[in-house]
Amino acid sequence: MKQKIEVASSRPYSIFLGTTLEELGAYLEEKVGRSQHLLIVTHPQVGEYYLERLLKGLSAFRCDVLVVPPGEEEKSLERLSALTSEAVAYGADRHSVVLALGGGVIGDLAGFFASVFMRGIRFVQIPTTLLAQVDSSIGGKTAVNHPAGKNLLGAFYPPLVVWTDFSTLQTLPxxxxxxxxxxxxxxxxxxxxxxxxxxxxxxxxxxxxxxxxxxxxxxxxxxxxxxxxxxxxxxxxxxxxxxxxxxxxxxxxxxxxxxxxxxxxxxxxxxxxxxxxxxxxxxxxxxxxxxxxxxxxxxxxxxxxxxxxxxxxxxxxxxxxxxxxxxxxxxxxxxxxxxxxxxxxxxxxxxxxxxxxxxx
Ligand SMILES: NC(=O)c1ccc[n+]([C@@H]2O[C@H](COP(=O)([O-])OP(=O)(O)OC[C@H]3O[C@@H](n4cnc5c(N)ncnc54)[C@H](O)[C@@H]3O)[C@@H](O)[C@H]2O)c1
CATH class of the missing domain: 1.20.1090.10 (Dehydroquinate synthase-like - alpha domain)
Known part of the structure; x- marks a missing residue:
């Protein structure tokens, strides 16, 4: 069962449900054009499970993978700064697109990174946890935490698209x-x-x-x-x-x-x-x-x-x-x-x- 839900917002976007990771590439080719640079942000374990499938569809793109250790503590300014260094080292520019492959931590962190890197580059939510699929990938809220409080530094920054492959829920603990x-x-x-x-x-x-x-x-x-x-x-x-x-x-x-x-x-x-x-x-x-x-x-x-x-x-x-x-x-x-x-x-x-x- 494939389904598409349109979200009306300051920057409208679609949520695709029941699509596969392999199919995202073809969609992006149409949406952003071939030969764009993609920065895929993910966790080690999620990457191990799903990166190969995702990359299969992305052969038209130059892809670099930024691996973030798991854990809520990674939603931090330190990690944001590390992502920035890595992105620059990979030659990212204003046309690069961030792909957030993971749960709410990756979505919030990569989304906030996309919202501030070079004053904002496009990003795609690929939610792989139930929480991210039902909640955090939708609505455009992105953030990192601060010792004074959770999600204190963030932005409303709608994604280009939310791409939900239900099969990723099979490996979720x-x-x-x-x-x-x-x-x-x-x-x-x-x-x-x-x-x-x-x-x-x-x-x-x-x-x-x-x-x-x-x-x-x-x-x-x-x-x-x-x-x-x-x-x-x-x-x-x-x-x-x-x-x-x-x-x-x-x-x-x-x-x-x-x-x-x-x-x-x-x-x-x-x-x-x-x-x-x-x-x-x-x-x-x-x-x-x-x-x-x-x-x-x-x-x-x-x-x-x-x-x-x-x-x-x-x-x-x-x-x-x-x-x-x-x-x-x-x-x-x-x-x-x-x-x-x-x-x-x-x-x-x-x-x-x-x-x-x-x-x-
Ligand atoms: N932006 C929003 O609107 C919003 C809404 C709700 C929650 N959140 C945020 O979401 C975060 C929590 O997200 P979460 O619950 O997805 O946790 P998470 O992102 O930390 O993921 C939980 C763990 O599951 C692993 N994982 C992810 N996908 C997997 C898969 N398919 N198979 C196996 N392992 C997998 C991850 O590596 C991680 O270790 C919090 O930071 C919260 O503040 C944001």
């Missing part, structure tokens, strides 16, 4: 699948009750992770993101809902220096903390809270974390990009399929929510 599932549950909670029911009723198949299930799940989940980013490209309104769980989650990731907790685990615990806060405010009914908890747990994601200091996490939430005039801005679920932007959450409420997800 289960823990990485779970990171994508956290964003998928988030999509369901904020905007798609049918997706929520689908996830509830297909838990055994999801846990078995067959090609039929991941194709369907991916297409349904990414449509939530596409709709929200088309309504609000620069995150002035509705797109903010996609941050459900992220204010809490980013604080957990920053506190752990991106080492002991993955992005998906942070989002998962963060979504539960936000749900408890919503329940304490009487926004969401206890039955729905239970359904969210059960789904998150049922898909093997964490709903709590051990031994953290709520006060430290509260302080780390001060660096959240959504905050305005010193006031924390949170996304809270109101019911399954609907969430709200809340601008008046008090620190005491946030601390109570942290306490509910922190165990001794």
């Amino acid at each position: 289960w823990e990485e699948v779970q990171n994508g599932l956290a964003e998928t549950i988030k999509h369901a909670v904020i905007a798609d009750p049918e997706l929520f029911s689908f996830l509830q009723s297909h838990q055994p198949e999801i846990l078995a992770w067959t090609p039929e299930i991941y194709k369907e799940l991916t297409v349904r989940s990414l449509q939530v993101k596409v709709k929200l980013v088309m309504e609000d490209e620069k995150e002035k309104g509705q797109r903010m809902l996609l941050n459900l769980g992220h204010s809490f989650g980013h604080a957990l990731e920053t506190e752990a220096a991106y080492q002991e907790i993955s992005h998906g685990q942070g989002v998962s615990i963060g979504m539960i903390a936000a749900t408890y806060l919503a329940e304490a405010r009487g926004l969401i009914n206890p039955e729905e809270v239970k359904s969210i908890l059960n789904l998150v747990k049922g898909l093997g994601l964490p709903v709590s974390i051990q031994g953290k200091d709520p006060e430290v996490l509260l302080r780390l939430m001060e660096a959240d990009k959504k905050n305005q005039d010193g006031q924390k801005v949170l996304i809270l679920p109101e019911k399954i399929g609907h969430a709200l932007v809340v601008r008046d959450a008090r620190d005491e409420e946030i601390l109570r929510a942290w306490e509910k997800v922190i165990t001794e």
Whole structure:
């Protein structure tokens, strides 16, 4: 099944679904012309699995490969600087095109690199994790982290195209699948009750992770993101809902220096903390809270974390990009399929929510 979704934005682009890595070359020949210089940014393991297949279709291009070690800590200014040196050494110029072959780390880093290298060169997203396919490759957000906070340095920089080959999900370790599932549950909670029911009723198949299930799940989940980013490209309104769980989650990731907790685990615990806060405010009914908890747990994601200091996490939430005039801005679920932007959450409420997800 091949599908093409057009994303309307300041620079419109297409998302191709179910296409193969080998086919990208022919598409690029038409889109950017032959004889362009391509800079392929990838991780060692991803390159080992998929570079040969990708390069098969790219014989008309001069290709150089920039290999980045895996890990969230690579979304850094140091790595950005190293990529710049390598690109210059390879003779990259304003006409070069960056290909981001990997998950969200590669997409965010290579995308941000493309946005600033020589004031901006074109880039292509080739997402190979579930998280990247349903979420990070779509919407044009690119960034690197800073010790003061996650994704603090970045740009809205839409790709030329998003090229999704579902077969790459076959080699994805289960823990990485779970990171994508956290964003998928988030999509369901904020905007798609049918997706929520689908996830509830297909838990055994999801846990078995067959090609039929991941194709369907991916297409349904990414449509939530596409709709929200088309309504609000620069995150002035509705797109903010996609941050459900992220204010809490980013604080957990920053506190752990991106080492002991993955992005998906942070989002998962963060979504539960936000749900408890919503329940304490009487926004969401206890039955729905239970359904969210059960789904998150049922898909093997964490709903709590051990031994953290709520006060430290509260302080780390001060660096959240959504905050305005010193006031924390949170996304809270109101019911399954609907969430709200809340601008008046008090620190005491946030601390109570942290306490509910922190165990001794
Ligand atoms: N830009 C956005 O809108 C947006 C949205 C959500 C998340 N993000 C960012 O995405 C990042 C997380 O992305 P992620 O979860 O994809 O993690 P990741 O990019 O770190 O990838 C996880 C691991 O999987 C490996 N991998 C990738 N594809 C593989 C494959 N097909 N087979 C086997 N191994 C594979 C990678 O080498 C890596 O070790 C975070 O930095 C987060 O901030 C960005």
